[in-house]
Amino acid sequence: MSGPLSDFPAGARAAGEAALGRLARQQRLRRRELASTTLPFAGGEFALASEDITEPSAWEIADDRHTLIVHLDGHMRRLRTCIDGGAVCRAPAQVGEVWLVPAGARYAASAEGGRIAYAEVRLRDDWLGGLAGADAPQRLRPLMKQADPLLHGLIGRLIPLAGQDDDLAGLLRDSLAQVLGLHLLREYAAAPVPPPDAALPARLRRRLQDYILAHLDQPLSLAGLASLAGLSTHRLLPAFRCSFGLTPLQYVIAQRLQLACRLLADTGQDITAIALACGFSSHSHLTSAFRQRYGITPRQFRTAARAAPPD
Structure with a gap:
């Protein structure tokens, strides 16, 4: 071509x-x-x-x-x-x-x-x-x-x-x-390639988890997470999946959506502000990810959460 x-x-x-x-x-x-x-x-x-x-x-x-x-x-x-x-x-x-x-x-x-x-x-x-x-x-x-x-x-x-x-x-x-x-x-490959190493040590798993949760409102990259763990990006991806059961992308999205759920249910912030606080680029970005994961929009979730009787 x-x-x-x-x-x-x-x-x-x-x-x-x-x-x-x-x-x-x-x-x-x-x-x-x-x-x-x-x-x-x-x-x-x-x-x-x-x-x-x-x-x-x-x-x-x-x-x-x-x-x-x-x-x-x-x-x-x-x-x-x-x-x-x-x-x-x-x-x-x-x-x-x-x-x-x-x-x-x-x-x-x-x-x-x-x-x-x-x-x-x-x-x-x-x-x-x-x-x-x-x-x-x-x-x-x-x-x-x-x-x-x-x-x-x-x-x-x-x-x-x-x-x-x-x-x-x-x-x-x-x-x-x-x-x-x-x-x-x-x-x-012309010659067999050995399989990658297994899971991350517990201390590295905690370090990555704590860092991601503390920086959900900021841009996160594979290279930055790899540097934090002291690994190459090539080594991090399979080790992360083995440790968390998700890729870094899937894990970050899951944590951002969980934070969005808490803010929607427990605060009066408008949805655009919540989207930015959770690391999404816009109201529509959050809505798209939210609907894909939960099948409803953030507004529908907030309405249902407020209508639910207290525990």
Whole structure:
């Protein structure tokens, strides 16, 4: 597919590498990009793009990051792909199929069809190594036209986050990226990856719990919680789930909603003020999360709580 994240004109590879200090190149020939959106995260970048390939189109990728390409929509009459000079795949992409270009490998493709939409995820090798608990580079197997419903579903969850900048969206984005990375390691690593360590020690569990409860009205991030625990974000996510039975995102939302319930029932604060005091970005943000969890709005909850007879 194409490269919405970085484009270099033909012949500029040496200059680009010298300027950027890295081996990275993407070149699109006869390109007609309709739209693109980029979402950075700790381990790399996620891009969503649409293009018109009614004219013959070609792509090349050579990057020191792992590149995952997921076809999301649109018809192709033909598609020819090759990774590192290996076997050539001559079959159009179907919705949900993925291509995986390992770090350092060369990808070349040519296609023709209509309007298409696709996603690209680029993952730094050191970040993927951290997920695996290893300092050495993580080798992944190249993939072409691979059906993977989980990867397709994760991309679908990432897409709406491109327009959100609140801390809950950030926690969800980082969590989804880690799940995606762990899935790649489990299913497509060239060598087996050992399972992560188990639960947090009791003192770290209490430290995280106390900190979250004391800062529900402030932005919380996976990186900040990991720093508090003295762990990498890669180690924190599975350990947190093992200790609390929830991801950090799920736990933070649950605690914020519990605080909102207490304030709705026991105070006369307006709902917007309660939303902000609980760490939600707005009245509507709280209402959406509240309805999703409890099936009613905050106003309906307050009315019912006030109508209930005292214990």
